[in-house]
Amino acid sequence: MCNLIFRRLAFTAMCCLSLNNAYACLDNKSIAQLKANEELYLASRNVATMTDAIEDKLLSVDVEQAKSEVKQAEDACNVTITYTVSSADIDEANQLLSANPAKRIMLAGQGYELPSQTRLIATVGVKPDTLSIQHKDILQSAALGKNRASVELLYATLAQTRATISPQSINTERWPASLLDQEISLCESQYTSESNVNGCTCKTDAISKKVSPRQLKYIKYLANDPYSSATGALSSYKELSDQVNFECKLKKR
Numbered sequence: 001m002c003n004l005i006f007r008r009l010a011f012t013a014m015c016c017l018s019l020n021n022a023y024a025c026l027d028n029k030s031i032a033q034l035k036a037n038e039e040l041y042l043a044s045r046n047v048a049t050m051t052d053a054i055e056d057k058l059l060s061v062d063v064e065q066a067k068s069e070v071k072q073a074e075d076a077c078n079v080t081i082t083y084t085v086s087s088a089d090i091d092e093a094n095q096l097l098s099a100n101p102a103k104r105i106m107l108a109g110q111g112y113e114l115p116s117q118t119r120l121i122a123t124v125g126v127k128p129d130t131l132s133i134q135h136k137d138i139l140q141s142a143a144l145g146k147n148r149a150s151v152e153l154l155y156a157t158l159a160q161t162r163a164t165i166s167p168q169s170i171n172t173e174r175w176p177a178s179l180l181d182q183e184i185s186l187c188e189s190q191y192t193s194e195s196n197v198n199g200c201t202c203k204t205d206a207i208s209k210k211v212s213p214r215q216l217k218y219i220k221y222l223a224n225d226p227y228s229s230a231t232g233a234l235s236s237y238k239e240l241s242d243q244v245n246f247e248c249k250l251k252k253r
Contacts (some may be wrong), residue, residue, distance in 0.1 A: 025077040025128055026065055033131055034041035035063040037051060038081060040202075042151070048221040050087060050155035053227040058086040059151065065207050076125035076134060083120040083151055090115055093157040111140055112153045120147040156225075165210055165240055175208045183207070191250040197202055202248035203241075210240060 037063045043051050053059035066078035093114050097104040108111065122143035125134040175183075180240045183204045193199035211219070219237050245251070246253075 011136040016024060026079065026126070030128070031063050031065065031079070031132060032059055034079060034081075034126065037131065038063065041148075044219070045152055046154045046215045047152055047159065049159045050152065050215075052217075053086070053089065053155060058089060059155075060084045077128050078123055079126050080121060080123050081147075082122075083115075083147055084152065085115055085118055085120070085151060087118050089158060090118065090242055092161065093154050096157055096161050107153065111146075112149055114154055114157070115150050119127065120150065122147050159218045159221055160231055163215060163222050163237065164188070165215070165234050165236040169210050171208060171212045173212045173213075173214075175213055179213055180208070182205055183216075187250075190253060191245065193249045193251070193252050199248045199250045203244050203250060206244045211237075 039054060042054060042059070044063070050059065060083070062082040062084070064082075065082045066080050075183065097107075098219060122137070124137035124142075124144050127134070133144070133231065137144050138148075142148055184200045187200035187203055191200060191203070196202060207216075219234065222231075222233050
């Protein structure tokens with residue numbers, strides 16, 4: 001009797017496993033590639049704070065085969081893409097937008113909102129042969145499109161606050177020699193001095209005492225953003241730069 005019950009339980013378990021895997025149309029390698037693809041997409045947005053968050057593991061991507069009780073279409077497999085973001089980052093970005101409610105309203109009117117929770121989940125269709133996400137699922141009206149836009153807004157907002165330099169700012173992180181050389185060369189292409197042959201070395205040294213390498217990256221990201229001038233996010237850096245130009249006797253070419 002016990003053997004009969006055991007056989008029935010074993011048979012039931014095997015049936016359940018078969019049902020769970022019957023409609024899994026992507027293997028583990030494909031799932032891993034989809035995760036890598038989504039991380040590459042986020043990195044391709046060139047939001048400096050977002051790439052740093054990925055590096056610091058404060059922003060992560062997870063991809064899983066979506067559970068399905070029916071066989072999926074041969075040209076599409078459903079997967080769940082989950083973004084996990086830091087609650088501290090959400091709070092920091094919300095503080096900035098709370099100080100500018102008009103901007104929050106404007107962004108909401110355009111369909112952009114900060115994440116309201118740390119896990120953003122979307123189910124999408126994927127073509128199994130190319131692992132490309134169906135076009136309808138990347139539109140901003142779709143769940144994944146909304147999540148992508150929300151996460152990008154989060155880190156673009158954080159770049160604005162993290163690029164700010166206070167009069168008391170002191171940088172304790174040494175700039176790499178390559179960064180120093182790069183900034184001196186950039187300065188020499190933009191500025192000249194009639195009385196200080198080492199004017200650009202003077203400027204780079206002064207800036208490096210106030211600005212960390214990461215913060216400089218955020219400043220450059222905002223400088224290439226056509227909308228940043230309207231936010232005033234770079235005003236503190238401009239003031240510092242103008243002051244250093246005067247002290248190092250530099251003027252625009």
